[in-house]
Amino acid sequence: MKQYKQLFSQFLESPHKHFAAHSHHYWPDVSLKATTDYWQLSKEKVDQKWGEIFGPKLKELRQLISKQLGFKKSEQLVFASSTHELVYRVLSCYFGKKIKILTTDSEFYSFKRQAYRLQEVGAVELIEVPLEPFDNFEERFLQTAQQESHDFVFLSHVFFNSGYVVDLDQTLKELTQNTPPVFIDGYHGFMAVPFDFSKYEDKIFYTAGAYKYAASGEGCCFMYVPSNFTLDPVYTGWFAGFNELSSEFTQVHFPKDAQRFMGSTMDYTPMFRLKAYLSELESKNISLSEIQQYINSLKEFFIENLSRSKYAFLNEDTLLLPPGLCGQFLSFKMATEELCKGAHEQLSKDRIITDYRGCVLRIGFGIYHDQEDLETFFKT
Numbered sequence: 001m002k003q004y005k006q007l008f009s010q011f012l013e014s015p016h017k018h019f020a021a022h023s024h025h026y027w028p029d030v031s032l033k034a035t036t037d038y039w040q041l042s043k044e045k046v047d048q049k050w051g052e053i054f055g056p057k058l059k060e061l062r063q064l065i066s067k068q069l070g071f072k073k074s075e076q077l078v079f080a081s082s083t084h085e086l087v088y089r090v091l092s093c094y095f096g097k098k099i100k101i102l103t104t105d106s107e108f109y110s111f112k113r114q115a116y117r118l119q120e121v122g123a124v125e126l127i128e129v130p131l132e133p134f135d136n137f138e139e140r141f142l143q144t145a146q147q148e149s150h151d152f153v154f155l156s157h158v159f160f161n162s163g164y165v166v167d168l169d170q171t172l173k174e175l176t177q178n179t180p181p182v183f184i185d186g187y188h189g190f191m192a193v194p195f196d197f198s199k200y201e202d203k204i205f206y207t208a209g210a211y212k213y214a215a216s217g218e219g220c221c222f223m224y225v226p227s228n229f230t231l232d233p234v235y236t237g238w239f240a241g242f243n244e245l246s247s248e249f250t251q252v253h254f255p256k257d258a259q260r261f262m263g264s265t266m267d268y269t270p271m272f273r274l275k276a277y278l279s280e281l282e283s284k285n286i287s288l289s290e291i292q293q294y295i296n297s298l299k300e301f302f303i304e305n306l307s308r309s310k311y312a313f314l315n316e317d318t319l320l321l322p323p324g325l326c327g328q329f330l331s332f333k334m335a336t337e338e339l340c341k342g343a344h345e346q347l348s349k350d351r352i353i354t355d356y357r358g359c360v361l362r363i364g365f366g367i368y369h370d371q372e373d374l375e376t377f378f379k380t
């Protein structure tokens with residue numbers, strides 16, 4: 001257990017009791033060297049740095065990410081600074097034709113806001129399946145998929161507002177038998193909930209980023225593009241057209257692989273940070289299932305000790321989901337948003353950092369926590 005903490009010395013020095021690891025993980029020590037490595041490369045190679053970044057550096061990162069997710073075609077991964085950019089680029093493949101998107105009522109704002117706006121201007125129609133009740137979500141989602149015609153499917157692996165983990169095996173097995181592309185928002189699953197996507201890699205899009213459980217900060221997001229998806233984006237960046245740079249062109253051509261979803265000039269320091277962290281986990285033989293097991297033990301310890309909690313609003317009745325059904329955070333549902341805000345403020349006054357969405361207070365764990373850290377909720 002000790003070895004996890006050692007990767008994050010700034011956590012040990014922090015005056016805060018930070019339990020919003022589901023939102024923003026502490027950065028591991030290796031992220032500092034990764035940042036200066038990027039600086040050094042820029043200083044030494046100037047314009048020539050791009051060859052190295054787009055060559056060996058991103059290739060290695062694609063392979064590290066693919067290993068975590070089970071993707072065999074790592075070249076089908078493309079990077080951007082946000083998932084919003086990548087998702088919008090895929091949706092733009094359909095511009096000019098109104099499409100029906102089958103989704104849920106619990107997608108993160110990044111997708112929901114954009115999808116609602118597209119619906120307002122008549123570009124899409126949304127079919128939203130309620131996430132709750134949790135116990136038959138998959139069944140209801142699949143039933144709707146059968147009953148309602150649709151052109152595209154978008155859903156989270158782990159929901160941001162409750163932590164509920166979708167039974168992806170059951171869901172993808174059925175969904176991918178139909179033709180519409182399936183897009184998985186994996187942000188709360190990546191480096192938190194292991195899942196082997198190899199069986200579905202020719203059929204699904206997948207996006208996630210480094211800010212949360214991958215502990216590498218903002219600015220590094222990626223998307224896996226299924227090789228059988230052949231449409232080209234309308235919203236296109238010039239990095240997708242590197243082959244055309246030296247000639248005058250009258251038509252926009254796209255590479256066949258995932259790089260046709262590239263955007264424009266951006267900072268790749270965040271990609272160096274993610275590469276450094278994933279490499280470090282690999283070199284220390286710390287697997288994702290080991291991480292999950294460790295976090296599950298923290299969640300269970302937290303729940304077993306709830307009766308000792310200093311905070312009355314943290315109890316078995318407000319606990320939204322048992323630890324086995326949720327990702328790396330626990331959710332406590334209050335009767336009103338006001339009460340939830342109050343609970344969050346009470347914790348903040350004690351310098352315990354959490355966050356909330358609507359009526360749901362979220363308490364998130366990282367591998368740098370141990371049972372001693374959790375005592376802060378129990379000791380008076």
Ligand SMILES: Cc1ncc(COP(=O)(O)O)c(C=O)c1O
Binds near residue numbers: 082188209
């Ligand atoms: C489920 C989910 N998807 C996506 C994002 C991030 O979206 P973006 O990269 O567009 O800022 C988050 C961030 O909190 C999230 O929780």
